[in-house]
Each structure stands twice: as C-alpha cells, then as structure tokens.
Amino acid sequence: MKSLIKNVLQIIMPFVLGLGILWWMYRGTDWRAFMHCVLHEMHWHWMLLSLLFGIVPQMLRAWRWRMALEPLGEHARRRTCTDAIFLSYAASLVIPRVGEVTRCGTLRKYDGVSFSRALGTVVTERLVDSLCMLLFTGVAFLSQLPMFLRFLRTTGTSVHDILARFTTTGYLVTLLCLVAAVAVGLVLVYKLKVFRKGRDMLADLRDGVLSLRNVRNLPLYLLYSVGIWVGYFLHFYIAFFSFDFMASITPAAAFLIFCVGSFAVLVPTPNGAGPWHFAVKTMLVLYGIAEPQAIVFALAVHTIQTALVVLLGAFGWARLNMTRSGEGA
Numbered sequence: 001m002k003s004l005i006k007n008v009l010q011i012i013m014p015f016v017l018g019l020g021i022l023w024w025m026y027r028g029t030d031w032r033a034f035m036h037c038v039l040h041e042m043h044w045h046w047m048l049l050s051l052l053f054g055i056v057p058q059m060l061r062a063w064r065w066r067m068a069l070e071p072l073g074e075h076a077r078r079r080t081c082t083d084a085i086f087l088s089y090a091a092s093l094v095i096p097r098v099g100e101v102t103r104c105g106t107l108r109k110y111d112g113v114s115f116s117r118a119l120g121t122v123v124t125e126r127l128v129d130s131l132c133m134l135l136f137t138g139v140a141f142l143s144q145l146p147m148f149l150r151f152l153r154t155t156g157t158s159v160h161d162i163l164a165r166f167t168t169t170g171y172l173v174t175l176l177c178l179v180a181a182v183a184v185g186l187v188l189v190y191k192l193k194v195f196r197k198g199r200d201m202l203a204d205l206r207d208g209v210l211s212l213r214n215v216r217n218l219p220l221y222l223l224y225s226v227g228i229w230v231g232y233f234l235h236f237y238i239a240f241f242s243f244d245f246m247a248s249i250t251p252a253a254a255f256l257i258f259c260v261g262s263f264a265v266l267v268p269t270p271n272g273a274g275p276w277h278f279a280v281k282t283m284l285v286l287y288g289i290a291e292p293q294a295i296v297f298a299l300a301v302h303t304i305q306t307a308l309v310v311l312l313g314a315f316g317w318a319r320l321n322m323t324r325s326g327e328g329a
Contacts, residue, residue: 022274025281025295038300043242047304050238054308057231058085061125064224065103068121069113071214076111079323083316084110090313093270093306110320132229137259144256233258239301245293249284257283271306 062081069076084106088099100122107113215221237254240246249257257280264279265272277298284294 020274022277025274025277026299029292029295034296034299037243037296041244042300046241047239047301050235050242051304051308053231053234053238054305055312057228057235058082058089058312060224060228060231061085064221064228065121065125067215067217067221067224068124069107069118070216072114072117072121074107074111074113074117076107076113080107080110080320083320083323086312086316087320089309090316093309093313096270106320110323128225129228132225133259133262136229136233136255137263140252140256140259143252232262235305236261236301239297239305242301243293243297245289246297249287249289253287257287271302271309273302273306277302 059082062085063078065085066076066078066081084103087106088103091102092099100119104113104115104118104122107118108115233255236258237251240249240254260283261272261276261280264275267275269275277295280298281291281294284297285291289297
C-alpha cells in the first residue's frame with residue numbers, strides 16, 4: 001500500500017507543481033487575445049521550420065546511442081533506436097524522467113539489447129550532455145556579460161532594481177523549483193544505492209558507462225553531441241521569428257535565454273512545464289519584452305513543441321508495433 005501511494009505521488013506531484021506555476025503565471029491572461037495572436041498574428045511558416053529542428057536532435061541522439069552500444073557487442077538497429085528515443089520523450093510527459101527506462105526497455109524488447117548495458121550508455125550520455133550544457137551556458141553568459149553591464153550603466157539600473165521586479169510569489173516559485181531539483185537529485189542518489197545491490201547488473205552498468213572509451217569514431221560521437229544541442233537551440237530560436245514582438249532579441253541573447261530554460265527543464269515536471277515558462281518569461285522581460293507578450297511566447301512555443309513530442313512518440317510507438325524483431329537496419 002505504501003509503495004502504491006509513493007508511486008502515485010511520484011506521478012501526481014510533478015503535475016501539481018507544473019500546473020501550480022502555470023496557473024500563477026497565466027491566471028490573468030486574456031485567452032481570447034492569446035488565441036487571436038496565435039491563430040492570426042503568429043507566422044506559422046517559421047514555427048513549422050523550428051519544428052524540423054525539434055526532430056533532428058532526437059535522431060542524432062539515437063545515432064549517437066547506437067554508436068555507444070556497438071563496443072559492448074550490442075547491435076541495435078538504427079530504426080529501433082530512433083523510435084525508442086521518440087517514445088522516451090513522449091513517456092516523460094506522463095512520468096518525468098521515465099524516458100531513460102522506457103528507451104532501454106524498448107531496445108531490450110525489440111532488439112534483445114541488455115537493459116543494464118543500455119542504461120549505462122545513457123548515464124554516459126547524460127554526463128556528456130551536462131558538459132555540453134555547462135560549456136554552452138558559460139559561453140552564453142560570458143558573451144552577454146559586457147552587454148548586460150552596459151545596459152545597467154546606460155539605464156542606471158542596479159541588480160537590486162532587477163531583483164525588485166520579482167514579486168513574493170516569484171521568489172516562492174523560484175525557491176520551489178530549486179527545492180524540487182535538489183529533491184530529485186537525492187531520490188536519484190537513493191535509487192542508485194538500491195540499484196547497486198545487484199552486482200551483475202552493476203557490472204553491466206559500468207561497462208555501459210565506460211563504453212565511450214571504445215567508440216569506433218569518437219570525433220563523430222562528439223560531433224553528434226554538439227549537433228544535438230545546436231539543434232535544440234535552433235528549435236527554440238527559430239520560433240522567435242514567429243512573433244514580430246520578438247524582433248529585438250539578438251541571437252546571443254536568445255542563446256542565453258535558451259541555456260537558462262534548459263536548466264529550468266531539469267525540474268521534474270512534464271517537459272519542464274511551469275519552470276520553463278517562468279524562466280523564459282523572466283529572461284525575456286529582462287531583455288525588454290513586455291510581460292504579456294513574453295508569457296504568450298512561452299506558452300505558445302512550449303505547447304506547440306510539446307505537441308511535436310507527442311506526435312513523434314505516437315509515430316515511434318506505431319512503427320515499433322509494425323516492426324518485427326530482426327527487420328530493418
């Protein structure tokens with residue numbers, strides 16, 4: 001019974017957190033004006049172009065994963081890897097962070113790949129992705145620091161004045177996001193300790209983590225890794241052109257906003273819903289976008305991009321169910 005309650009809470013709490021933040025942000029929104037903006041003022045050709053760059057990173061992630069599995073003697077099909085990635089992103093919309101388990105289980109079911117070895121390669125991926133994200137964020141902050149300091153001098157604005165823009169509720173939401181991120185980290189550490197009880201499984205996990213040493217084409221693996229994050233950025237940035245009021249945001253500023261939003265997604269809500277909106281809206285306001293327009297942008301872009309994740313997940317699931325083991329490449 002306790003286990004059931006715990007599992008239910010793990011599913012419900014991320015939704016509650018995300019919905020709570022969204023309600024607070026959009027509680028005074030004029031929904032008629034919002035729909036008019038999306039349906040009649042948004043440039044859909046730019047939005048559709050941005051969606052293409054939402055597909056490319058997932059495919060690159062699948063190809064990179066397949067490369068990491070080969071040194072372990074696990075020869076998964078490219079098509080299965082791609083569908084597993086599509087499905088994993090969609091699964092994480094229902095239960096945050098369950099995607100890693102879903103994708104490894106999918107390869108186990110359809111291509112007979114060792115679950116624990118596959119999970120080990122995913123751990124390696126997360127380490128590589130974290131390094132890429134930290135590197136990109138450092139570059140973004142350094143590139144924007146002179147402009148930000150010049151803005152403060154020109155306008156006579158102090159850091160205290162910027163912080164004063166936050167309401168008490170804003171500080172509370174930020175604190176909740178930080179607490180949630182720390183809590184997730186502690187849970188993962190605890191689960192890892194439990195996981196270590198299986199020595200054989202731990203050995204496979206270790207092999208998966210160390211698989212990067214024997215990747216056949218390491219430069220290509222690293223190129224895929226950088227390409228994934230470049231694709232994510234273009235997925236985000238090209239959407240700016242869908243709204244005329246975003247014209248004042250430079251590519252460098254957009255890059256910093258993207259990095260801040262990427263960190264917000266680490267909070268365990270479905271696809272970062274809530275924390276991502278809050279982070280992106282706050283950064284846009286600091287760059288001079290009116291708050292009503294900033295929250296319209298955040299909601300429209302996140303909703304459309306989440307719909308893409310759902311569609312790709314459905315496509316991957318359907319194609320997996322039409323594919324028999326041993327078919328394809």
